[in-house]
Amino acid sequence: xxxxxxxxxxxxxxxxxxxxxxxxxxxxxxxxxxxxxxxxxxxxxxxxxxxxxxxxxxxxxxxxxxxxxxxxxxxxxxxxxxxxxxxxxxxxxxxxxxxxxxxxxxxxxxxxxxxxxxxxxxxxxxxxxxxxxxxxxxxxxxxxxxxxxxxxxxxxxxxxxxxxxxxxxxxxxxxxxxxxxxxxxxxxxxxxxxxxxxxxxxxxxxxxxxxxxxxxxxxxxxxxxxxxxxxxxxxxxxxxxxxxxxxxxxxxxxxxxxxxxxxxxxxxxxxxxxxxxxxxxxxxxxxxxxxxxxxxxxxxxxxxxxxxxxxxxxxxxxxxxxxxxxxxxxxxxxxxxxxxxxxxxxxxxxxxxxxxxxxxxxxxxxxxxxxxxxxxxxxxxxxxxxxxxxxxxxxxxxxxxxxxxxxxxxxxxxxxxxxxxxxxxxxxxxxxxxxxxxxxxxxxxxxxxxxxxxxxxxxxxxxxxxxxxxxxxxxxxxxxxxxxxxxxxxxxxxxxxxxxxxxxxxxxxxxxxxxxxxxxxxxxxxxxxxxxxxxxxxxxxxxxxxxxxxxxxxxxxxxxxxxxxxxxxxxxxxxxxxxxxxxxxxxxxxxxxxxxxxxxxxxxxxxxxxxxxxxxxxxxxxxxxxxxxxxxxxxxxxxxxxxxxxxxxxxxxxxxxxxxxxxxxxxxxxxxxxxxxxxxxxxxxxxxxxxxxxxxxxxxxxxxxxxxxxxxxxxxxxxxxxxxxxxxxxxxxxxxxxxxxxxxxxxxxxxxxxxxxxxxxxxxxxxxxxxxxxxxxxxxxxxxxxxxxxxxxxxxxxxx
Numbered sequence: 001x002x003x004x005x006x007x008x009x010x011x012x013x014x015x016x017x018x019x020x021x022x023x024x025x026x027x028x029x030x031x032x033x034x035x036x037x038x039x040x041x042x043x044x045x046x047x048x049x050x051x052x053x054x055x056x057x058x059x060x061x062x063x064x065x066x067x068x069x070x071x072x073x074x075x076x077x078x079x080x081x082x083x084x085x086x087x088x089x090x091x092x093x094x095x096x097x098x099x100x101x102x103x104x105x106x107x108x109x110x111x112x113x114x115x116x117x118x119x120x121x122x123x124x125x126x127x128x129x130x131x132x133x134x135x136x137x138x139x140x141x142x143x144x145x146x147x148x149x150x151x152x153x154x155x156x157x158x159x160x161x162x163x164x165x166x167x168x169x170x171x172x173x174x175x176x177x178x179x180x181x182x183x184x185x186x187x188x189x190x191x192x193x194x195x196x197x198x199x200x201x202x203x204x205x206x207x208x209x210x211x212x213x214x215x216x217x218x219x220x221x222x223x224x225x226x227x228x229x230x231x232x233x234x235x236x237x238x239x240x241x242x243x244x245x246x247x248x249x250x251x252x253x254x255x256x257x258x259x260x261x262x263x264x265x266x267x268x269x270x271x272x273x274x275x276x277x278x279x280x281x282x283x284x285x286x287x288x289x290x291x292x293x294x295x296x297x298x299x300x301x302x303x304x305x306x307x308x309x310x311x312x313x314x315x316x317x318x319x320x321x322x323x324x325x326x327x328x329x330x331x332x333x334x335x336x337x338x339x340x341x342x343x344x345x346x347x348x349x350x351x352x353x354x355x356x357x358x359x360x361x362x363x364x365x366x367x368x369x370x371x372x373x374x375x376x377x378x379x380x381x382x383x384x385x386x387x388x389x390x391x392x393x394x395x396x397x398x399x400x401x402x403x404x405x406x407x408x409x410x411x412x413x414x415x416x417x418x419x420x421x422x423x424x425x426x427x428x429x430x431x432x433x434x435x436x437x438x439x440x441x442x443x444x445x446x447x448x449x450x451x452x453x454x455x456x457x458x459x460x461x462x463x464x465x466x467x468x469x470x471x472x473x474x475x476x477x478x479x480x481x482x483x484x485x486x487x488x489x490x491x492x493x494x495x496x497x498x499x500x501x502x503x504x505x506x507x508x509x510x511x512x513x514x515x516x517x518x519x520x521x522x523x524x525x526x527x528x529x530x531x532x533x534x535x536x537x538x539x540x541x542x543x544x545x546x547x548x549x550x551x552x553x554x555x556x557x558x559x560x561x562x563x564x565x566x567x568x569x570x571x572x573x574x575x576x577x578x579x580x581x582x583x584x585x586x587x588x589x590x591x592x593x594x595x596x597x598x599x600x601x602x603x604x605x606x607x608x609x610x611x612x613x614x615x616x617x618x619x620x621x622x623x624x625x626x627x628x629x630x631x632x633x634x635x636x637x638x639x640x641x642x643x644x645x646x647x648x649x650x651x652x653x654x655x656x657x658x659x660x661x662x663x664x665x666x667x668x669x670x671x672x673x674x675x676x677x678x679x680x681x682x683x684x685x686x687x688x689x690x691x692x693x694x695x696x697x698x699x700x701x702x703x704x705x706x707x708x709x710x711x712x713x714x715x716x717x718x719x720x721x722x723x724x725x726x727x728x729x730x731x732x733x734x735x736x737x738x739x740x741x742x743x744x745x746x747x748x749x750x751x752x753x754x755x756x757x758x759x760x761x762x763x764x765x766x767x768x769x770x771x772x773x774x775x776x777x778x779x780x781x782x783x784x785x786x787x788x789x790x791x792x793x794x795x796x797x798x799x800x
Contacts, residue, residue, distance in 0.1 A: 066084040
């Protein structure tokens with residue numbers, strides 16, 4: 001990257017007391033940071049580009065590990081900030097409230113990853129080895145096949161799939177509740193994922209690589225090298241100057257373009273935990289020193305010269321373990337002299353020590369400038385302990401199995417505690433769930449110590465698992481509520497094969513109720529159903545055809561005299577519209593003639609009437625839209641999206657109830673022709689969101705109309721690969737059947753459910769998870785009307 005177009009520091013956000021683990025942009029162009037200090041903070045820039053804290057979100061009892069932002073919706077016009085913590089909770093915050101609005105419980109261990117999806121769905125990953133799909137604060141699906149913690153999650157809405165990455169080194173592709181494909185290639189934990197096209201994703205992990213995958217074929221298309229340690233974060237860039245960015249344990253933020261590393265920014269911190277790209281093209285990082293730093297290419301947003309110099313000075317003075325990787329005292333006489341600095345480095349980011357007089361100095365090679373850039377003076381440590389031929393500031397003893405020799409946990413003060421903890425876990429083959437416990441143990445037993453500090457003489461340090469002076473598996477101890485238990489046994493140590501009592505939330509299979517899902521194990525599966533059912537699957541759309549022509553035309557004439565003069569129809573237009581209505585209410589006449597475009601223009605004028613007078617126009621449109629020519633006119637051209645938007649306008653809370661009802665009936669009748677049905681599927685995101693907001697309306701006819709639209713969606717979605725839309729339909733149907741008492745609304749909702757689930761294993765499994773069997777057991781006892789009891793009994797044959 002040209003030096004003139006490089007990213008440079010723009011701003012520093014200071015306010016957290018511990019590591020920043022996750023960063024997102026708020027829907028209102030602010031920045032949200034989440035930290036190990038148990039807090040999340042919202043920041044906004046002033047006119048000078050200086051960021052100020054706007055809100056602090058509280059509620060977690062342990063530190064926050066993950067975060068995402070749900071886009072604005074009709075339920076939450078300002079969006080929702082979701083945070084996942086080490087207290088096993090997901091909390092949802094409204095941007096303008098400090099206390100949580102939502103509390104999602106279900107995971108039995110640390111929440112490690114969050115990702116927003118369509119229709120208000122949320123995907124979470126946890127150390128309990130599962131991922132969960134949430135809707136309306138309810139866990140509606142559990143994804144359980146990984147053999148380790150789920151550390152990364154992402155929706156790929158274009159394919160209707162979900163993706164998870166794990167400490168078991170694998171990436172899994174899920175459709176519905178089933179694992180469709182497993183991607184293997186990483187040689188260590190998968191830490192982050194991001195979608196980069198309709199079929200491709202990027203992944204990164206502890207093996208220091210970034211990989212590009214095609215999720216449809218499972219093939220790894222490319223591997224990117226450049227980082228020298230764990231890679232924690234990866235993010236697609238919104239502009240053309242960069243393709244994607246990454247960050248990691250090597251203290252760096254790295255920018256990639258055309259498959260090449262084009263810029264590296266080293267931070268004065270031990271770890272760069274997270275990275276996010278802002279909509280204005282800036283990049284923000286969160287680091288182990290509790291700071292968020294924003295970098296920009298826009299010269300108008302650059303930090304002051306003093307801040308730029310200060311950042312450079314901090315970075316150059318920061319002594320990292322990489323400058324003395326073996327933790328040994330430096331023999332300065334054996335180092336190459338400073339004159340050797342003219343010899344080029346071998347790769348970007350390479351660190352090398354030179355002798356400058358009596359001082360050892362560390363330099364890092366910059367491939368961009370083709371220069372060795374000074375990192376800082378290398379400090380020699382004293383009072384070291386030797387372990388396996390290497391010197392460390394501390395070598396702790398930890399018993400990992402009773403009756404067996406204790407294990408050594410080596411640590412240098414210049415290391416990141418999580419890096420040392422991961423090394424210890426890998427070496428001793430311990431469960432990944434212990435990572436943060438071991439890291440916390442290191443932090444607790446080295447508090448206040450600097451690089452040159454001596455090792456304490458006391459052996460009374462707290463054990464990472466029990467909190468006592470020594471860890472002994474099997475010892476009866478009282479664990480605090482914040483202590484991370486083993487993900488499989490629920491106890492303080494994982495013992496393979498040990499029998500344990502597992503609670504319902506600790507990783508049982510979401511569909512069978514069994515303790516653990518084992519691939520290829522013989523188990524009950526849903527098979528295609530050859531039974532012929534009386535009420536479903538429905539193959540034709542249900543329309544609102546009834547009309548009181550006389551009453552409609554009378555109201556039309558009355559309102560025409562009351563609307564402002566510029567909206568009124570002429571007598572000629574009224575007469576022509578009357579003839580059109582009489583024609584449109586009789587479908588058997590549709591083949592006799594085409595509607596004149598002037599007739600549609602007259603209707604458009606009526607639809608533009610003030611809201612107090614518009615409902616006769618909506619009722620006429622309900623009839624007109626059944627005509628193939630009219631349906632195609634509104635739905636098969638560029639007018640389609642605007643047409644749907646205009647109808648959704650009438651579904652707002654402030655709309656007149658008659659307008660709302662008639663708009664819903666128009667939407668139901670749009671399905672009457674192929675082009676209209678296709679448009680309804682294309683626009684299902686926005687339409688279904690509107691239905692969710694109205695499903696509990698006090699007006700029974702509104703609720704019947706909603707059930708009818710869902711039934712028509714069931715008909716149109718048959719045979720289509722639209723699992724997201726089908727899933728949201730089922731979730732909305734679940735809400736309806738849980739509370740609805742109006743018989744016709746209940747019946748249509750059941751027929752919609754049967755149509756969606758018939759011979760569809762994924763949707764049938766989801767229906768089970770949502771508890772549809774309970775609804776149908778209750779409804780099967782209904783004797784009046786008889787069709788409700790019959791339909792419910794038939795549905796039980798599918799979902800039980």
